[in-house]
Amino acid sequence: YRDNFDFPNNRSILDMCLSKPIGLLALLDEESRFPQSTEFTLVNKWRENLNSSHFTIMSTSSSLSRKTLKRQKTLSLDLQPLFTISHYAGKIEYSAKDFLEKNRDYVPMEIIDLLLQSDDHLVNLLFRSRLRKTGSVAYSEHDKQDKVSTLFRSKPDKTATLSRTQGTVSTYFRYSLMELVTTMASSQPTFIRCLVPNRLPFQSS
Numbered sequence: 001y002r003d004n005f006d007f008p009n010n011r012s013i014l015d016m017c018l019s020k021p022i023g024l025l026a027l028l029d030e031e032s033r034f035p036q037s038t039e040f041t042l043v044n045k046w047r048e049n050l051n052s053s054h055f056t057i058m059s060t061s062s063s064l065s066r067k068t069l070k071r072q073k074t075l076s077l078d079l080q081p082l083f084t085i086s087h088y089a090g091k092i093e094y095s096a097k098d099f100l101e102k103n104r105d106y107v108p109m110e111i112i113d114l115l116l117q118s119d120d121h122l123v124n125l126l127f128r129s130r131l132r133k134t135g136s137v138a139y140s141e142h143d144k145q146d147k148v149s150t151l152f153r154s155k156p157d158k159t160a161t162l163s164r165t166q167g168t169v170s171t172y173f174r175y176s177l178m179e180l181v182t183t184m185a186s187s188q189p190t191f192i193r194c195l196v197p198n199r200l201p202f203q204s205s
Contacts, residue, residue, distance in 0.1 A: 009088065010053070010087065010088045012054065013054050013085065013086075013087060013088070014177075014181065015158050016050060016052040016054055016055060017174075017177075018174055018177065018178060020047050022050070023050075024046060024055070025170040025171075025173065025174045026174075027042075027046060027049055028042065028099065028103055028168075028170045029046050029170055029171060030045075031045055031100060031101045032100050032104050032168055033037055034169075035182075037100055038100070039081040039096040039097055039098070039099055039100060040081050040096075042081070042096055042099060042100060043057060043081045043083055043096050044205060045143070050101075053086070054085055054086040054087075055083065055084075055085060055086075056083065056084045056085075056086070056091075057083050058082035058083055058084050058093055080095055080097070081096035081097060082094070082095050082096075083096065083132070084163075102126075102169060103168045103169045103170050104168065105169050106166050107166065107170075115127045116128060131173040132175075133167075133171075133172075134172055134175045134176040134179060142197065160188060
């Protein structure tokens, strides 16, 4: 029986994903701000900035120049924006297809203004409440006491509209993951490790 077992953890992978300004999610947010960006320019940005052995490009996009990437629509349809991340359990292959479009998944302000005028208590309350960093609704007793007066507003509350400043999907995910890591770090977890014996099974000589 051994008191201490040496085994790898995924701290370095978390740092690669969560670090700012040079991290996988931070770079995704940065590339999302450029209207002309594509999934190929995104993967290329990761390749140029992520100095990590956990990140690998799996497509030929790693050898393309920026000028070529801008003309990616004319390239072969077989070209895919693929990359791998070496997790603690092994290498996983991902495709960056539609990453940028899905990351910019904003609700138009016109829709928010319209829903702020809703006669439905729940809908009105959901869109007046502030958003947490994780994207969840920060509901308070003040919102509960104030919901009746909302029905008599002829125009949307300007402060409520401003409080709905929307983050990207990756921003919400990043804060959610950081919140989870913080919670786990403050706990005292107990790990059960499964030991797989050799085929004999006898102690190795």
